[in-house]
Amino acid sequence: MPPLLKALLPALLVLGLASCKTPPDRQQFPEITFQHLQPFRLDVAKVEIVDGYQPDPANDVGNQFPEAPAAVARQWGEDRLLAVGGQGVAVYTITLAKATQTPLPRSTGITGMTHKDQSDRFDLQITVNLEVRSGGKSGAVTGQASRSQTVREDMTLNQREAVLFRLLDVGMKDVNAQMEKLIPRYLGGFLR
Structure with missing residues (x-):
């Protein structure tokens, strides 16, 4: 074997083995939007959207979600609130869009070897506020x-992301359902 090939052989082996390790395909999730729903036509000149929640990277895992909870809460305001008046303002504020992860206790000993535990709990809290001032x-x-x-504990990354996507989707559907009841009831005088 030529000396040059002997010298390059370890590097070629490493490259060959590294090329065999392809990361798994990341699952693509649909964007969570509310464009399919009728907007609330507000008798104001403009709608302001305020990102009032600043996540603490040490305590917030929103970046593990396929979409950031605050971004989806913002999307709700962009899709559902429409200014159609000549005066006044509606201020939509995302006051909380927090996601946390809590490790759960796991089985030990023989049980730990034969039983798959729930390893983590994800908690999602979203709070939005709509204030309208006009006339x-x-x-x-x-x-x-x-x-x-x-x-x-044995979920793949794709399975875990699917759980987080559903958690965010259902959470925002909860917010949407509440706002669909509250806006006509308490802000009905501002609707056109």
């Missing part, structure tokens, strides 16, 4: 959602 009148409503979901 000397004002009103406000608040929508909230709080959901939790556990995951098994």
